[in-house]
Amino acid sequence: MSRISEIVKIVRPVKTYRFRIIILCLLAATIFWFFNALNESYSARVQYPLEFIYDTEKYVAVDKLPDEIQLNVNGLGWNLLRNNLGIKVTPVSIPLESPTTMKKISGTAVPVFIADQLGEFDLNFVITDTLSLNIDQIKHKLFFLKIDSAAISMEDSYQITSNIDFSPDTVRLEGPSTVLEELPDTLRITIAQKELDEDYNEILPIAINHTKASLINRNPPTVNVQFDVERFVRVSVSVPLVPVNLPKNTSITPEQLLIQYEIPESKESVPVKEDFEILLDYSKIDGNDSTITPEVVKAHPLIRNVSLDTTKIKVLFNE
DSSP, rough: HHHHHHHHHOOOOOOOHHHHHHHHHHHHHHHHHHHHHOOOOOOOOEEEOOOOOETTTTTTEESSOOEEEEEEEEEEHHHHHHHHHTSOHHHHHEOOOOOOTTTEEEETOOOOOOOOTTTTOEEEEOOOOOOOOOOEEEEEEEEEEEEEEOOOOOOOTTEEEEEEHHHHHHHHEEEEEEHHSSSOSEEEEEOOOOBBBBBBBEEEEEEOOOOTTOOOOSEEEEEEEEEEEEEEEEEEEEEEEEESSOOOTTESSEEEEEEEEEEEGTTSSOOOOOOOEEEEEEOBTTTTTEEEEEEEEEHHHHHHHHEEEEEEEEEEOOO
């Protein structure tokens, strides 16, 4: 038994050594075959980088231009491998003399442009069916700006108490002519901040509401917006009615109305009752119920949102 163990110990290292030699030989043969195969010429499908040549100061691509084209070429295996790995691959270029009129280039027309640019490859045919282009002329246009005041969000009881000033009031846009023509002549500036309760003075971006807004340059890109804000309080006061054209044998009831209005909190002490004038014009009487609708024809400029406690005044006819 000890004799057999000694024989196994001697044979095992020899077998392991021979196995390693075989593996190394196979690996060397494979590498030799691979490198030798790369020296052969093959027909293959390749993805080639592509660029379009045009005056980028006068024209702009509205949609992303194709940046690759599929070709079937003949070439050495080394060159095909390098192309697949993207090593030192120079894009083929297609010149565009009239970029705005060329919307499509068929695959059959491509060889005229690129056949002599493939270097180590011989072009068999173009696999890509069509190259779609959307290039437009760059234009400049002046647009007016307007603050979207109706969309300004105010905190409860707070109101704007001044003009909404903004500067500048125009913006010069540069971009694709078709995109500029689709925009309205006046661009609205939206104040995104919610529930304002203090004076506003901010620099806002001039936003372009268009799917191709990223292609538009704005000069200037921002606008300064400012206005005053104040809290308003609601006040009530009784004001006498002023009859007009009322016959002598008639009277009205009531003879005065309770008026409610809003006024800036800082101006609450300002006397405004004397500035009210509420007319009751007999010529506008409703014959069905002998009532007249009172009209507020005068009020203090500080007050807002005037409301009356009644909208009908009864006319009494005395016998």
